[in-house]
Amino acid sequence: MLAAALRDGTAHRQTTFEVFARRLPDGRRYGVTGGTGRLVEALPEFTFGGDELDALADVLDDDTLAYLADYRFTGDIDGYPEGELYFPGSPVLSVHGTFAQCVLLETLALSIFNHDTAIASAAARMVSAAEGRPLIEMGSRRTHEYAAVAASRAAYLAGFTGSSNLEAERRHGVPALGTSAHAFTLLHSSEGQSAADGEKAAFRAQVEALGVDTTLLVDTYDITAGVAHAIEVAGPGLGAVRIDSGDLGVLARQVRAQLDGLGATGTKIVVSGDLDEFAIAALRAEPVDLYGVGTSVVTGSGAPTASMVYKLVEVDGLPVEKRSSHKESHGGRKQAVRLAKESGTIVEEIVHPAGHPPEIPQDLIGRPVTVPLVRDGRPVADLGLDAGRDRVRQGLRSLPWDGLKLSKGDPAVPTRMIAPRRGR
């Protein structure tokens, strides 16, 4: 496309591409915008070096290779700040520049948004289901090695307390948290020694290295014996025990009673093992202090991609749109306003032609959602994760009560699309 457009000159037409999702994943009631910060940070690195150009030399003509050699995105981007809720049709990103400038960003922008948004959206449901109890992301091993770092960041954006991914701490400041694995206990078994002695040796080694404020994994052999060994080794000041298998609700109650009986009333209970938002909600009444969540959060809990698309909506200032079949896109550069009652509860999302905001009914408050993110290729917004975490918190508070239901349903609020004033 780039080669052909450079050849006939259309590559230099001014365009706007928009990123949006035609629908939320099956039965979800809201989504959380994720990836904005990562995309903006990736822009200066998204260039074509010698290795890349060599690999393309056989398939591209000289003009196209020269264009790529100089490529650096210098256009403008508007969109939803990271952590904002979104709904079907919400223009979460709006990229402005020449066709050549913008078309090259498609895969980068969509890959980042489809991944990070899928994880943040699933993670937010877990945070909401946990009702204030902390969650740790522990799923690195269940997804691609680099996706894992981004997944950890997206889960933290959505309200997780931290992650076991150390690279996510180094790269994105996500607090690193973790416990030990069964392998560590098994490692300490020796020939002719009982399982109990091996387990105690493992606990002793961990406490000596990390202090009593650590988390001991108590379900390698027998949980009741494991808890007894943990307190015997660490004393009643032990930080926490982790249970990774079995009927977690029943076990949490038993372990809580056992810990209290041993005087370890301050020792916390961490549960993990195939938890998703539904399992987390089901444990609300149990004495659980912290959830460790793996597979389900890094795979988007059934929705591993946000199904966002990158569509050309404007050429040289005029709206364009595809007409075939049911896959309709809406032409023209757009912005969004979110309407709320005075209580803060949102009631409608309005997507309108850019620069032409709708009139807001007197009894409602209209908040513009679209903000400038990039001007002339440079970031112009606060892209920090702390600001994003605040937005998710506020967003969850702003949903009507049935928007927080975990069951399948319609989007929490309707989206109204106001058509552009003229089309082609």
Added chain:
Amino acid sequence: MLAAALRDGTAHRQTTFEVFARRLPDGRRYGVTGGTGRLVEALPEFTFGGDELDALADVLDDDTLAYLADYRFTGDIDGYPEGELYFPGSPVLSVHGTFAQCVLLETLALSIFNHDTAIASAAARMVSAAEGRPLIEMGSRRTHEYAAVAASRAAYLAGFTGSSNLEAERRHGVPALGTSAHAFTLLHSSEGQSAADGEKAAFRAQVEALGVDTTLLVDTYDITAGVAHAIEVAGPGLGAVRIDSGDLGVLARQVRAQLDGLGATGTKIVVSGDLDEFAIAALRAEPVDLYGVGTSVVTGSGAPTASMVYKLVEVDGLPVEKRSSHKESHGGRKQAVRLAKESGTIVEEIVHPAGHPPEIPQDLIGRPVTVPLVRDGRPVADLGLDAGRDRVRQGLRSLPWDGLKLSKGDPAVPTRMIAPRRGR
């Protein structure tokens, strides 16, 4: 774990960790091992540099930091060569070395295997459903930007013809293939000009840049008009047309008749748009020449992770295993033999203690599946994708007929686990 094990000396015990899946994804009948080549290639790069050590300086003691600074995997690895079928319990990877050496590889090994195996397993079902028709992987934009490159490689391993991901060609030699997007047609619309003129201008630009052997996307406005414009511009020697929306079977038949009527009998039909293995199978009777597959293949078609685990099975030559609850692991270092009839159809997978192969019944052929992959940290096997593609082809041919069914069912063959001679 590393810090505590270095402190008490257990870090230097000789261990074996195994990678296996307790079950196949819901109702799948076989899996395809993916990621072996990527893991072995990643080993020399998996080190801890200055930036990483600085980031860990606050949480780790000096001995642990020194260990990490010198870290490089120098142990041995056995396992299933890439492209081999696997079943529940198959020991697809067996990592041998000190505890410290091996425990650090856990997340790397599992991330690569869980991702690549999930994609290869889904892709193989699509290849099988396509019954010899070629498939292109086009899903980069629906998954994390680096996962996309690995997904493209895994789809090619499983038998896809190529991918639209250029980086996968550069890095892994996956043939790059692709078409244009609706944006390219929309770009060529101008004020006061008809949609037909814009579409023809776009087709002309593409044919001028890439020749008549290109693939024109005909469904931006009206498909029948699009096909007419495509042949008008490119002539009856046009390479292919692509249909990306609508009822693909019906449209393929209509477009085939239209192309034939225009004398373009050699022009191929490419279909795309939310295809998965079921949609591909449903199009078997239609005049489709090539499938473009996106979201479903890069997300594992409902199973985005292979749920593989990395478990300690041997310490200082003795089997170890976890005993709590239902999450059983089987101790001891293992290998596998696959039994087949003389016809080549497989009948059973036998997982046995390493070095103690079972007796093979006279009427069956037993093929050892486990091979040496790494010795002293260096690759010792053919890790090329061509060999892997051959293995997938042979594997699919070796399945009993109901193993190829797309419907949910049991694993195609049973797995027999032979217990180690002694445990702890």
